[in-house]
Amino acid sequence: MRVNDQHYHTIWVNENDATIVDVIDQRRLPFSFETVHLKNESDAFEAIRNMTVRGAPLIGVTGAFGIYLALLHFDEKNSLQEYLNEKASFLKTARPTAVNLAILIDEMVDALSDYADKETVVKLALEKATELKNREISWSEQIGEYGCELIEAISKKKNGAPVNILTHCNAGWLACIDWGTATAPIYKAFLKGIPVHVWVDETRPRNQGARLTAWELEQEGVPHTVIPDNTGGHLMQHGMVDICIVGSDRTTATGDVANKIGTYLKALAAKDNQIPFYVALPSSTFDFNLNDGVQEIPIEQRGASEVNEMEGISPEGEVHTVRIMPEGSPVANYGFDVTPARLVTGLITERGICEANRESISSLFQK
Numbered sequence: 001m002r003v004n005d006q007h008y009h010t011i012w013v014n015e016n017d018a019t020i021v022d023v024i025d026q027r028r029l030p031f032s033f034e035t036v037h038l039k040n041e042s043d044a045f046e047a048i049r050n051m052t053v054r055g056a057p058l059i060g061v062t063g064a065f066g067i068y069l070a071l072l073h074f075d076e077k078n079s080l081q082e083y084l085n086e087k088a089s090f091l092k093t094a095r096p097t098a099v100n101l102a103i104l105i106d107e108m109v110d111a112l113s114d115y116a117d118k119e120t121v122v123k124l125a126l127e128k129a130t131e132l133k134n135r136e137i138s139w140s141e142q143i144g145e146y147g148c149e150l151i152e153a154i155s156k157k158k159n160g161a162p163v164n165i166l167t168h169c170n171a172g173w174l175a176c177i178d179w180g181t182a183t184a185p186i187y188k189a190f191l192k193g194i195p196v197h198v199w200v201d202e203t204r205p206r207n208q209g210a211r212l213t214a215w216e217l218e219q220e221g222v223p224h225t226v227i228p229d230n231t232g233g234h235l236m237q238h239g240m241v242d243i244c245i246v247g248s249d250r251t252t253a254t255g256d257v258a259n260k261i262g263t264y265l266k267a268l269a270a271k272d273n274q275i276p277f278y279v280a281l282p283s284s285t286f287d288f289n290l291n292d293g294v295q296e297i298p299i300e301q302r303g304a305s306e307v308n309e310m311e312g313i314s315p316e317g318e319v320h321t322v323r324i325m326p327e328g329s330p331v332a333n334y335g336f337d338v339t340p341a342r343l344v345t346g347l348i349t350e351r352g353i354c355e356a357n358r359e360s361i362s363s364l365f366q367k
């Protein structure tokens, strides 16, 4: 999508040096637009861990390029297969909840395992990581097409009045490569001329909604309003939300959805107000090995500074971090929660829309 009217992806191979992978530094947005060079697998690991890159599909693709970068530095002293396995295990531990990381790294390893010489493997690794990146883009776009039909149907019922969509966190193009998951249907609807308005949950503690979703919607010219996280229920009670669309970091074979902390509360409020609650996700976000999301999905716990500090920009344009609570108060910082399938109206995938239950999911994915 666009940054100051120029088309960007969130990750790309450096135009002048194919041994470098570039990413947008999402920690700096919306205050400044900066890019970062990744030169080896440790850089890729650190970019995922410190959230230079974030969002499930982008985490997965960065892991895939991390394997490519690791292979560039293979010194041929050990077995290639052992080296590959070691780097794959290392990269998979960068963050725990988004299953895309392990899935795409495994796809890389599977594609490269039959080859022994470095030159061939490096070439194939670049091709494979690029293929996985492009696949993610086309899946996002397809999710956009299917999700757009839902928005269009609501628009017709509202006789052209704007469709109010509530979203949580950033499941936009920044979290993917292009288009996004939750935002793809919104962008598709907007480009089709369907009037839309997005309620953007600020998404404490890191404010991915206020900082990233608001920024990308603004860059595309999509009407939106940022709301404090606690506002959604009130809006729903007053008929001001037509549909909720969120992303996912891991969805079980039974349709339980892990997404950014606070998603569950929005789903509860949506259920109480009979508002459709959809989750948009590519097949790389399904964990078909899991059946009970609340019990089985690993939930990341993050540092206290994300809760007890806040970053902002002064009128002079300087970015400052300030403490917003008593110094001695302990904090808890769970990164994600699980929305049980019973609260999810449907899953918007690149293969179509299904219900959040085993039968409906397997009818699309035949697992």
Ligand SMILES: CSC[C@@H](O)[C@@H](O)C(=O)COP(=O)(O)O
Pocket: 054, 055, 056, 057, 098, 168, 169, 170, 171, 172, 175, 176, 180, 181, 182, 208, 246, 247, 248, 249, 259, 260, 261, 335
């Ligand atoms: C298309 S991204 C879906 C999710 O990854 C997104 O909603 C989310 O929770 C991101 O969390 P983050 O901690 O910013 O990586």
